[in-house]
Amino acid sequence: MIATLAVLEPLFAVVFLFASVLAMPTFRVKSLLRLYACSSIALALLIFSFAVRDASGHLYPLALGTLFVKGLVIPALLTNAIRRSGASERLQSSLRAAPSLFVTVAALLVTALLIQHLPFAASAASAHVLYLSIAVAFAGILMMVLRRDVFSQMVGFLFIENGIAAFSLATIVVIPVAIEVGIFSIVLLAVSMMALLSHKVQELYGTSDTASLRELTD
């Protein structure tokens, strides 16, 4: 089991990264959420294989929490919210699909170049996971910057969250269970608040495009 997991570990890592890269040119909400779920499940499996390999018991609840909260609950929450708010399935972006894909690839390459200059690069437990975390966080930031509508902002934030979780996997040795529970509940709360707010935005403006949110109204 350890051997198969060790072989599959690169697969999980690559799926984790690739799902976030492929999320950039995706302009349909359901596909975006599916990719996010895929990425979270891959992260959960990665944490699980780390736990089995290093025999560190504290990673099991983290893996389970990631799988459950980020892989299942949050996508379900968001899908539900979108369906109820009646928002358009088609997302807006300031950059078309193909250029945003190339921009993301360029960002990944820049990250690869910069990773050697980071001060904590040498002390990280796994250099690959460090790269993954920064790359996924970068992709999340790009999504928040390049896309114009509310749901993309949310999903971008969630990708940043995934990246930070991977970063903690690479650098922190032990995370107490209480802190893990805290992080997950914060994420859940944030997502439900964002879902509620997007519902309000949709009600008030009829569109989920943030260009309509730029000015103050009376």
Place this chain on the structure above:
Amino acid sequence: MSPLLLTVIQAVLVLGLAPLTVGLVRWFKARLQGRQGAVPWLPYVALATMLRREMVISESTSWVFRLVPFVVCATGVFLVLILPLVSTGSALSAYSHFMLVAGVLALGSVFLVLGGLDSASAFGGMGSSREMTIASLVEPAVFAVFAAFAVASGHATIDGMVQTGGAALLVTPALLFSLIALVLIALAENARYPVDNPATHLELTMVHEAMVLEYSGPYLAMVEYASALRLTVFLLLLANFTVPTSFLFHPSAWQTGATAAVLVGTFLKLLLGSFLLALLETSIVKMRFYRMQEYLSLAFVIALAGLLLTLFL
């Protein structure tokens, strides 16, 4: 077995089975859509009928129009002779260098495009313009895929790449990306969903079909046969990259058991490939032409990922 005999066997087999592949795809697609479907060997009858018909040649065309079917068919036959489809190590296998293969594919596409332009109609021009765009922009992805295989296997010929085929996938799993990209490229090169609809009769949705609207009789038979050859070649090549090479003829192996395995294996590969293609075509929709940029960029990025992961992992 002498390599020359292998080339001849491969040529006879593939040249003979090509229309059957097209027929199988159509039959599977019909069955999956709940229709009865024509028999899988109908394309043979269709080709035979077309060969006997009288040709109608437009007055606006020139010698280029007449040259096109011959060149397109000849490039197809050339590919069948050099690529490792049914056997590896055949006489011309050293010529399956991936740049030569890409160049010959491009040559065939270029001549088809010229044939579409020579017909002096708006549909031909439209089909030619679209086909040329797709053929040009798919080139970087083709190079990325085969560069990854070349770096992983240490051979620049497709023959060499296939010989380290099925096993290499486990050694360098990054090649899975290159295979996915190859599938996307194959769909683009063969005018299949989501790039083009080979069964449409609406000219504004045509890419490949629009270029061959003016051809009739034997010329049309040649062009249709050439596209069937291309499809067969791509299906067999994809299959050979995924399964071990024991399903291919080899100069050193000559037992009746092995021969039967190869023949049955080839037929199974075509069957499975046609089924998967029909399944794919039934489950996805054709993309707008102006979204081709996204499709081709995606194919390139996946192929690039395969190459970079092979190089750096």
Place this chain on the structure above:
Amino acid sequence: MDPAFLSFAILASLAGTVFAALVALLGVRAHHFAHILLAFSGAVGAVASIAFVVQDFEVLEIASVRLFFGMTFALDVFSAIFFAIVGLVSCLCSVYAIAYVRQSHEGYHIASLNAATALFVLGMQGVLLSTNVLGFMAFWELMSITSFFLVMADRKPASIKAALFYFVMTHLGAAAILTGFFVLAQGTILADFRTLAFSAQVIPAPALALTFFLFLFGFGSKAGLVPFHAWLPEAHPQAPSHISALMSGVMLKVAVYGFLRMMLFLIPSLPATFGLVIIGLGLASAIFGALYAVIERDIKRVLAFSSIENIGIIFTMIGVGAYAFANRLPGLLVVALLAAVFHCVSHALFKSGLFLAAGAIVHATGTRSLERMGGLAKRMPLLSGAFLVLALSAAALPPFGPFYGEWMFLQSLVQSLAAPTDGAVTGVLVLVLFAVVLASALAIFAMVKLFGIATLGAPRSEAAEKAVEPPASMNAPILLLALLLAWMGVFAPALVSLVGGKDLVSAANRLPAIEIVGIRPDASLVVPAAVFLGLLACLGLVFLLRRLLSDAKRERSYHTWNCGQPIDASMEYTATAFSAPIRFFFRFLLRTKNTVVAIPVVATNPWICRRELFLNLRSVWMDYGYLPIARTCLRAASIVRRVQSGSVQLYVAFIFLALLVTLVIAL
């Protein structure tokens, strides 16, 4: 053959060129004789230099002019290859010009045109034979000035404007080259190349960098490297077609020769970043050249941009060589330089052929716009056949020669990827690989568009309908060039060994030979002749089968299927339409502007309008580069103009100020 005999032949070729110039000045009646003389001298020069290369001599001294600061003219392997190109192409262009200049309605002053052509060829030959700075710059200036007059040969306002633009750019370039020589030779312009080679090893790094950038600008602007290229698409189309062929096919190669010669001195001491600079500019030229070749509608502008693209690929190859050497991959240096020279040879052949064919087509249809051509394949079968071969070679498709040049380069890139090197180097090589492949793919598109819209389909104008096959003396050079490219496709390995990687590199005489590691050399098993014959054999097989399986005589002629509506040639796809998808997909790079002006026919009804579409294809380099620079220069000049106010008091004050400053500096 005896070296003395060869040197005499080269001298005879030079003398023949001078004599042709003198004869041409005699007037219109000497037109035939002058061109035959020029063709003959070109042929002699080409044959002599090819004999020199085949026989593998080291250096051939041609002449030593001791009275003029001691200039020597010598030929070595490297310059012999380019000399052969000059000779061959000038021979064929002269033969072409005999009928072309006579026939064209452009109103050339024939005597001065022919004389200037001969002097132009003389300038190029002189540059290739020079071994010292003075001779090099003298002949370089001769080449530039005569080509300036040649561009404005038809004396139309557009030609004069283009010629002046070219003149400014070429003299800025010449100034840069002269300064570069000055810096490299550490203060003298009477140095010869051997001195330069030695001093390149000893000068300090800042001087080396300065020299490098001066040479890059000087030779790059003459060769048409982005962003110094803007004169090329203006000047090349305005010149007469045989001059365009000479300029695009040969003059650009002479600029590449100059750059390569200097690089062979500088490469051993250059750090890797300079190689990256060359690669960057080369790739930008390749991609932008290919993109603009795709979207242009003027037949000669398409070819001019295609030249820019090919020069970009050549400079990329040179840059990869420099970068590879600095990163300890000498095998890649050898192959890259070899591929660059091979591409120079093949580009000279196909580009001059394409320009000559374009000239014949422009003459037959009376227009340069692709949107008014069409149907020429039916009316000019021989020319269109040669045009097809040339277009396929320009697209670097098998089985023609240029394909093998690109193969050599891309194959060596893939092999170097497999060799264990630094991550950054691998990244650069991957980038180069895909950028060159993209540029080649776009070049295929451009050439297919060029050939397809110009020659296929129904004629889009009356002039195209009445086109006839050009005379044999115009067709023969084009057919010969097409045959040469097919020959190159069959005998590519022989040509590669003739061009000779080891000899080229040993001209810098310091680089060791090393095998290329990584992938098994499967490429050496491919015999290009077999590919050619294989494709022909498949063609024959298909032909035979068709004859066997169907009745070849059953055919009927009818008009194109039209859904029952009357169609005419205006419904065919135009060049603008054909390239629309690429314009759409690359619009973030191209920034083409579409303006639709809608004017209501009747003032009271806004729904019925006359609409006009304006498509602005002006290059981004013009809009965001040259025009802002020009505007800033003009603004600065108008500020400085206030000095010349006309008041005597101010001038006296200035003289006093100048005197004061001189005294301060001197004391």
